[in-house]
Amino acid sequence: MSPFLDLPPLSAATFAAIEDQVAALLHTTADVIVTQGEALLPLEAAIRGAAHPGSTALNIVTGPYGQTFGNWLRDCGATVVDLAVPFDSAVTAGQVAEALAAHPAIDFVSLVHAEAATGNTNPVAEIAGVVREHGALLMLDAVASVAAEPLLTDAWGVDLCVIGGQKAMGGPAGVSAVSVSGRAWERIAANPAAPRRSYLSLLDWKERWTDAGRAVLPHAPAQLEMLALGACLDRIAAAGLPTVIARHRAAAAATRAGVRVLDTVTPFVPDDAHAAPVATTLRTPADLSAAGLAAELLRLDPALPVQPGGGALAGSMLRVNHYGTAASVDTVRATLTALGSALGTDPAAALKAADTAWEAAAHASA
Numbered sequence: 003m004s005p006f007l008d009l010p011p012l013s014a015a016t017f018a019a020i021e022d023q024v025a026a027l028l029h030t031t032a033d034v035i036v037t038q039g040e041a042l043l044p045l046e047a048a049i050r051g052a053a054h055p056g057s058t059a060l061n062i063v064t065g066p067y068g069q070t071f072g073n074w075l076r077d078c079g080a081t082v083v084d085l086a087v088p089f090d091s092a093v094t095a096g097q098v099a100e101a102l103a104a105h106p107a108i109d110f111v112s113l114v115h116a117e118a119a120t121g122n123t124n125p126v127a128e129i130a131g132v133v134r135e136h137g138a139l140l141m142l143d144a145v146a147s148v149a150a151e152p153l154l155t156d157a158w159g160v161d162l163c164v165i166g167g168q169k170a171m172g173g174p175a176g177v178s179a180v181s182v183s184g185r186a187w188e189r190i191a192a193n194p195a196a197p198r199r200s201y202l203s204l205l206d207w208k209e210r211w212t213d214a215g216r217a218v219l220p221h222a223p224a225q226l227e228m229l230a231l232g233a234c235l236d237r238i239a240a241a242g243l244p245t246v247i248a249r250h251r252a253a254a255a256a257t258r259a260g261v262r263v264l265d266t267v268t269p270f271v272p273d274d275a276h277a278a279p280v281a282t283t284l285r286t287p288a289d290l291s292a293a294g295l296a297a298e299l300l301r302l303d304p305a306l307p308v309q310p311g312g313g314a315l316a317g318s319m320l321r322v323n324h325y326g327t328a329a330s331v332d333t334v335r336a337t338l339t340a341l342g343s344a345l346g347t348d349p350a351a352a353l354k355a356a357d358t359a360w361e362a363a364a365h366a367s368a
């Protein structure tokens with residue numbers, strides 16, 4: 003007997019209820035579409051729905067995903083203004099305002115909230131304010147921020163907010179969702195280049211599912227993933243979203259405090275205000291390969307959520323993915339203990355600093 007087999011098809015009512023739970027998590031009353039596929043699916047669908055030849059996009063690049071968005075925007079024929087900042091920092095609302103003022107034709111802005119790959123986070127509330135004033139649509143990649151830090155889709159004025167289940171939500175990979183504001187629907191509906199009769203079509207979902215009363219599913223959803231997503235949303239609701247957010251904030255603060263005492267590896271994002279709660283990235287010294295360090299840490303403790311940075315960062319950056327169930331004081335302590343062993347340093351003082359930082363951050367109000 004396998005709990006994964008012989009399941010009845012997922013009902014439309016269950017699917018709609020999951021969408022409503024996601025809407026609550028995102029603090030939005032906009033339409034939410036749950037997509038089966040990794041988060042890149044709704045991100046690409048949002049860009050292809052909104053962008054077209056003749057449109058001008060401001061693409062804010064604060065990590066690797068921003069580069070991907072720029073490529074899609076160009077592929078859609080949009081004129082793209084790239085605003086790139088170093089991956090160990092954050093973009094400011096002032097920089098965004100300058101770019102908008104310099105290019106009045108901008109009608110779409112793509113922004114990543116938090117970057118799990120580089121460990122930085124951007125001040126979305128302020129940025130969204132200047133984007134709204136300019137009148138452009140704002141697409142936010144919140145895959146690495148949802149459940150790790152506040153995400154106020156409607157209050158901030160985010161038009162297209164994309165999430166995935168597998169990071170701070172502690173849920174399944176391969177499921178994702180996007181909220182679509184009324185303004186965004188109007189723009190997409192008016193875009194002759196927006197995908198139709200396509201897996202990337204948000205308009206198909208609107209027509210066949212959302213506007214049709216969500217009574218009949220247009221396809222058979224993957225039950226296992228959807229049931230897992232529903233269970234994960236239930237678990238977040240039971241724990242309380244502020245508690246889940248506080249755990250992530252505390253994990254980042256404790257990891258940063260601990261490594262500062264160890265003093266061999268250093269926070270890749272130096273400014274605490276720019277550090278993402280979802281994951282902490284560490285810079286290794288020139289004579290210490292991050293890939294080698296990650297391998298040694300995993301040899302010491304195979305359960306640690308560590309990996310070397312991607313691409314060119316594999317040599318110099320170690321990622322500590324303290325998200326989901328790994329956003330715990332035990333995981334932070336185990337990581338610092340293994341780092342101490344690998345670096346030949348007694349971890350006692352680092353653990354003490356981490357405990358103190360955890361207590362302070364876990365009890366601070368959001």
Ligand SMILES: *Cc1c(COP(=O)(O)O)cnc(C)c1O
Nearest residue numbers: 040041042067116118145146166
């Ligand atoms: C992980 C991540 C993604 C990609 O999510 P997938 O579900 O793997 O496609 C996109 N954006 C950000 C910021 C992420 O951290």
